[in-house]
Every structure is written in C-alpha cells, then in structure tokens.
Amino acid sequence: MLLGYTYYFQYLTDKTVPEVAIRWLIQKKVVSSVIIGCTSVKQLEENMGASAGWELTTNQMKELNETHPVKKPYPYDFIWGVHNSTRMNRFNDSLTLL
Structure with a gap:
C-alpha cells in the first residue's frame, strides 16, 4: 500500500x-x-x-x-498490551490485563 x-x-x-x-x-x-x-x-x-x-x-x-502506521516493537507491544487488551485476569473477571 x-x-x-x-x-x-x-x-x-x-x-x-x-x-x-x-x-x-x-x-x-x-x-x-x-x-x-x-x-x-x-x-x-x-x-x-x-x-x-x-x-x-x-x-x-x-x-x-x-x-504505514508505527507499531510498537517487542517487548513494548507485550508490556503495554497491544495484543492482549482483551484478555481477562483469570482470578478477577472484572479486571482487564494491560
């Protein structure tokens, strides 16, 4: 593109x-x-x-x-939860992991 x-x-x-x-x-x-x-x-x-x-x-x-948007490189994407924003804490359903 x-x-x-x-x-x-x-x-x-x-x-x-x-x-x-x-x-x-x-x-x-x-x-x-x-x-x-x-x-x-x-x-x-x-x-x-x-x-x-x-x-x-x-x-x-x-x-x-x-x-061509700038993407956060590893490990920052993991730390800031770019790909994990929808995961839930298995011990507390009301908290979202960042």
Whole structure:
C-alpha cells in the first residue's frame, strides 16, 4: 500500500519513487538520519534529489503516514498490551490485563 502511494505522489510531484520515499523519511520527526545506497551515479543523483529544494505537503505526509502506521516493537507491544487488551485476569473477571 505504501509503495502504491509513493507512485501516486511521484505523479503529483514529478519526482521519482525513491525521491518521494526518501523525502518522506527525511520529513518524519522520528527519523534521525536516512542512509541511502546506490549502484550507479544516476541512482545516487536520484536519491540526492530528495534532500533539498522541495517538500511533501502536510496532507501528503499525513496520507503516507496513515498507510504505514508505527507499531510498537517487542517487548513494548507485550508490556503495554497491544495484543492482549482483551484478555481477562483469570482470578478477577472484572479486571482487564494491560
């Protein structure tokens, strides 16, 4: 789904899919750095094209973020009960485990 949106935004912004994907990562507040790889000078130039001179709009960022929600990694999903919120305490039916 995320890849489909990057193709859609490629059409809207006249940028390549890698440029859109890298720009999305650059603009995310939770990403401290983006490490790119390339196998040719052309690919390097495309990847570097994401770093300056343009930005995704707020609505575009929102749409891309909604297609790829951040999930809590293990063990936090277990600790905070992301997958266990419906389990009941076997000793007390009125309490829900978190």
